[in-house]
Amino acid sequence: MAVSGVRSGRRGRIRRAVAVAACVVAAGVVPSTALATPGSGVSGTILAKGTSEDGLKIKTRGRTDVVVRTITVAPGGSTGWHYHQGQLIAVVQSGTLTRTMHDCTVETTTAGKSFVEPAGPHHVHIGRNLGTEPVVLYVTYLLPEGAPLSVDAPDPGCDV
Template sequence: MALLPGAAAATPGEGVTAETLATGTSAGGLDLTTRGATDVTMRVITVEPGGSTGWHYHPGRLLAIVASGTLTRTLDDCTVEVSSAGETVLEPAGARHVHIGRNLGTEPVVLYATYFVPEGSPLAVDAEDPGCDTAR
């Protein structure tokens, strides 16, 4: 879930807040996508009704549990995945996995997310819309 400043061509997020619950670093790679030390960050992310993360990707994997609401994600190939309360979301690492998360419902989406990124990497990187029509 992107909450970091990005390039001018990136699509900004809106209506998203995040609270970091815990952070740590593992000396050995915890995630198959990283070599060496891995930063682990746990956050609570809230997407208000009508809110959006903006297009972004993660340098490492993200595992999230939808605690409430319904999260609608559009992926880099323009497919749409919908995750409701009690479901998990696994987002792969890398710039080829851009996506946007939106709350199209009437109640806040609350996610408990754990990020596994290479040591010193940002949690997310803003990206350009790959050409999907997310206004529908």
């Protein structure tokens, strides 16, 4: 029973939790997706997907989603800043991909070359096509089961 306008019990706790959450959002404490840097000129197609029962003996606990995907980045296109929750291996089929890493270093990978991207939010990066022909990638993702292919992130201050 409520005493002096204060609700007790489960219903009261839920209402208080909702009120606190509303205050936190109103105060701007929750990170905003407006800080993310959206990509443009990028398309992708999943070629195959499966789930490993044993975690593939990599740094994921439990089951691992393995996704094989082709990605095309149009001239002038960009992936936007992002990271992956699992490791990925990529092969550049055509074009030249320019990646800027979290520490503002720049890596360029040309057709016929490959690279590995480590997992985690401390490995934020952006991929760009600064050339005149499309960049085509073949990418294999090794992700914790149910994880998204990538997670949007804000520009770490590299001014790209």
